[in-house]
Amino acid sequence: MNTPALKFRPRRKTSFNRLPFVGRQDDGAPNFWSVPLTGGYYGGTKAGGELAALMLIHLRQHGQDQFAHGRLGQVATAWLDAARTATPEQYSALRGQVLGFMGTLSPWLIAAAKQNGKNLDTADRHAILRSANRWLAFDDSALFADQDELTALKREG
Numbered sequence: 161m162n163t164p165a166l167k168f169r170p171r172r173k174t175s176f177n178r179l180p181f182v183g184r185q186d187d188g189a190p191n192f193w194s195v196p197l198t199g200g201y202y203g204g205t206k207a208g209g210e211l212a213a214l215m216l217i218h219l220r221q222h223g224q225d226q227f228a229h230g231r232l233g234q235v236a237t238a239w240l241d242a243a244r245t246a247t248p249e250q251y252s253a254l255r256g257q258v259l260g261f262m263g264t265l266s267p268w269l270i271a272a273a274k275q276n277g278k279n280l281d282t283a284d285r286h287a288i289l290r291s292a293n294r295w296l297a298f299d300d301s302a303l304f305a306d307q308d309e310l311t312a313l314k315r316e317g
Contacts, residue, residue: 163198166211175222176231181211192231193238195257197250204256205263212264235261 166180176182183194199207215231222228239258246254273280 163196166195174227175225176218176227179214179218181214181235190234191238192234193242193257197242197246197253197257199253199256200249201252201256204253204258205260206256208257208260208262209264210260211257212261215261216265216268232265 168180169178169182172178172182177190181193181195183191185191195207195211197204215235219228219231239254242254243251
């Protein structure tokens, strides 16, 4: 099997798009997990961990970028998109990649929470859970209805 090698893309406009796991879809839109779904589960965990290390380096160097806070969400969304069309073998490799990626990020998040999360000590966990449950009951039709109502109010005002 001839697996394409990942590589840095130094000519890309934004620093995030230069990372080896960011590629392009057929329509030219960014693909935030353009990683071959190969290597099996074990190889996937190892590759995912290495790619997470590159993500951490990127965040350290470019964390002030106004878009940096959304990058992990874009990666996770790309994982979901990849899972939709993956064969069973590809899915196994992707699961490994996700586990390896998140497993490498976890100690860093723990350290950040311990070092910089003093405000978490006083957070109202029950209020946070209530808010999460409210959002779980929300749907896109409610969002669009609210936007229509706001637009109507702006016209009247």
